[in-house]
Amino acid sequence: MRIAFLSDIHGNREALDACLAHAERRKADRLVFLGDLVGYGADPVYVVDKVREAMAKGALSILGNHDEAAARGVTTGMNDYARAALEWTFRELDADSRRFLADLPMKIEEDDRIYVHSEASAPLSWAYITDVATAERSLRSTNHRITFCGHVHKPQLYHMQPQRPPLLFVPQGSTPIPLMASRKWLAVQGAVGQPRDHNPLAAYTIYDTDTNELSFQRVSYDIDATAQKIHAANLPQILAARLFIGR
Amino acid sequence: MTHQRLQTGSILDGFTIGEKIHSGxxxxxxxxxxxxxxxPIxxxxxxxxxxDDATIIVGFEMEMMILPRLSGVHVPKYYAVGDFARQPYLVxxxxxxQSLFSFIDRAPLPPDEIVALGAKVATALVDLHRQNVLHLDIxxxxxxxxxxxxxxxxxxxLSRHLFLPDLLEEEFRVPMGTGxxxxxxxxxxxxxDPRSDIYSLGVLLYYxxxxxxxxGVPQAQSSLKNxxxxxxxxxRRLNPEIPPALQEVILRCLEVDxxxxxxxxxQLAFDLANMSQVPLTERATRxxxxxxxxxxxxWFASLGAQGGPQQPRATQNNLAPIIMVAVDLSVEMEPLWEELRANVKRVLATMPGVRIACVNVLKLNRLTINYALDESGRNVHVQRLVELKEWARPLGLSQERITFHVIEHMDPAVALVDYAKMNHVDQVLIGARASSTLRRFLGSTSSQVVAEAxxxxxxxxxPITSGAVEMAADAETARADSP
Known part of the structure; x- marks a missing residue:
């Protein structure tokens, strides 16, 4: 089975469609959405509908902090432009879509893998994985061999032997990486809809359960179209500008 | 980890265990x-x-990660891998x-044999590095x-795949390698750094x-740094039989920087295959x-130097390619010479590490005996070499960056393709005559090189001028009109 992991779409229709088409050409036969379907971008309704459609065909989806905030209209702890976008998103979504978001699970466990939006040790506190220490806390909290998460918008891969601290690998290109069974792995997805690793291309991964190989993918999409819609919706301009530089 | 005891006759994952051939x-x-x-496997x-020695385990993980991704004659063919959770193994x-180890007993070897062995190992490294793997224990x-x-x-x-995680990074309390x-x-x-393998090969050639x-054989970590x-x-001081060119090659491999x-x-393989053209510096005569x-x-200047893991160097061949320029010195190709030089200059401008190999084929006639002298009694081969150098002179390249080769062969295309293969050429520049119906029908040297390189x-x-296009069109029309 070839699973495509898509995280942090953030209402970016063009990036989502580009990644889905890219994954289909690479024979992904399963989709897993790792949270933050909405927030920031101008197409929350389209993205929610698209994900619900995929779930009807077997895709999995978990809850992100922006999904929770958009569903409940509660934006405590968010910065100004995130809050502005979420309040707008809350109004755009109908009650049914909000209920769908609110009902998404915090985590899903499947075989030797766990899927969670932020990290595995305390998913509800939405902590960020930014370094070896935060990665270690997540890795030690679970018995699953591979953790898939998103939330920080920067692709990272941590690997750890039982008695040692983890190591960080910053993915270089899309060479498939064997996730050696002798270690635990934490695969932090880049963002589909708002990359922040100084690379504006949409990011997602494909994991092949037969070969046990993970490949980090980058996909170009029509950023101009996405940015124009953000302007047209009167969302904060920075949300459009940052897409062009991937920050 | 639980491991079953392996012994001759036992069966593991369909493999029947035979004789134990090494225990280290x-x-x-x-x-x-x-x-x-x-x-035989x-x-x-x-x-x-x-x-539970971590270095052994991690080194084995590394090999389990890398070997299945390698192919070709310069590595052992991979068959199977056993899971760490049960019984780790590689088949x-x-x-x-013959192990190269057995050659050490005969050292010092004759220079020609050292050059030939060095070229073989360098060729194996070319193939390995092209697969983005550094050996790091040559x-x-x-x-x-x-x-x-x-x-x-x-x-x-101890190897490293440039696009995969370096599992050995964590074992970095001591430098890893063979003293x-x-x-x-x-x-x-x-x-x-891919050039670490070149250094180790230099040590081997020296030995x-x-x-x-x-x-020597450093006994302590501190003496490694000597x-x-x-x-x-x-x-050459230890063995006067060594020609200056071979000393040049060995000492260049052993540069600290x-x-x-x-x-x-x-580039090393290229020099070893063309020893007569190795540019000699002070190293050759030291x-x-x-x-x-x-x-x-x-030592004083090095105080405070920092080490540690580095981002991988970009695949080296993009920075320092070998470019072969096939130069046809016949008179009807003369209009192309400047265009060919212009293309070489474009390459030189973008890639400072590039090496240019100028190649000309002296076509042998299959009906007559090989001739060494032309009708005026000049040595044809030498004459060609002089003309080839003259063609390249406007490029203004120093001798470390350009070499000249006249190959005698009956089929120029075959000679050029063979040369490109033997010398690990990254790109060929070749001139093509203006297209003609006859040439299209018979096939040209350039099209054969394109197909087989x-x-x-x-x-x-x-460049084709509009006048020339019209003339060609007229000629085609005239040909079509003729009965």
């Missing part, structure tokens, strides 16, 4: 057989001690042939010479040439080591 500190090798596999099993081809016992003649590299336990062969940057824990290891400031005794070494194994005072200055081929044409 790191791993045990068993001959194995499996129905359906009719070549071996199973490599890590020696896991009670102390690979048993390479029949030494005699890790090189096999196949019965078919090619060098094959074995033991990838006599380790490159200076590896001592500083840099495991991402074969002199029967002495250039830096190679940073004290140069080795020039090999990777920037001063060959940029790629392809007879003394640097002084203690100089060593002290270098092992690399990118750029076909250079003289």
């Amino acid at each position: 500190g790191m791993a045990t090798l068993w001959r194995v057989t499996k129905p359906g596999v009719d070549v 071996v199973m490599k099993v890590p020696t896991i001690l009670d102390g 690979m081809e048993y390479i029949q042939g 030494k005699p016992s890790n090189i096999m010479l196949r019965e078919s003649g090619e060098a094959a590299l074995i033991d990838f336990g 006599p062969y380790i490159a200076p940057e590896q001592i500083f824990k840099n495991r991402s 074969l040439a002199t029967n002495v290891r250039p830096f 190679r940073l400031w004290r140069d080795p005794v020039p090999p 990777p920037e001063q070494r060959y940029a790629t194994p392809a 007879m003394e080591r640097n002084s203690y005072f100089d060593a002290w200055k270098r 092992p690399c990118t081929v750029t076909v250079v044409r003289a």
